[in-house]
Amino acid sequence: MSDYQAANGSIQIADEVIGVIAVTAALEVEGVAADAGSSKSLVEFFGKKSQTKCAKISKETDEVCIEMEIIVNFGTKVQSVAQEVQKRVKNAVETMTGLSVSAVNVDIAGIVKEKSAKAEEE
Numbered sequence: 001m002s003d004y005q006a007a008n009g010s011i012q013i014a015d016e017v018i019g020v021i022a023v024t025a026a027l028e029v030e031g032v033a034a035d036a037g038s039s040k041s042l043v044e045f046f047g048k049k050s051q052t053k054c055a056k057i058s059k060e061t062d063e064v065c066i067e068m069e070i071i072v073n074f075g076t077k078v079q080s081v082a083q084e085v086q087k088r089v090k091n092a093v094e095t096m097t098g099l100s101v102s103a104v105n106v107d108i109a110g111i112v113k114e115k116s117a118k119a120e121e122e
Contacts, residue, residue: 031076
């Protein structure tokens with residue numbers, strides 16, 4: 001949990017909040033699979049009760065380091081998608097929380113065919 005001292009008292013931001021911001025920002029990147037293909041959505045793939053299971057938050061003083069696991073769509077440039085995830089997650093967390101993000105480490109946890117994901121939606 002991140003603590004801040006404000007003029008009117010303290011402000012605490014839970015790690016889960018930072019994780020939700022990170023996951024939401026990652027899902028907005030084109031090429032990140034919103035559907036794990038076989039039968040579960042990305043949130044279900046990583047656990048419905050904990051939407052932030054795929055985002056691990058670690059803090060040192062005023063800096064946050066985020067470890068993300070994502071699933072990408074087949075045919076996308078994996079490195080480009082991962083770099084865009086890093087950029088968007090860093091920007092979203094810093095903008096919404098005021099925390100400084102030292103690193104966003106992205107692990108590619110899987111790849112899914114986009115066509116099969118779309119077919120399951122129908």
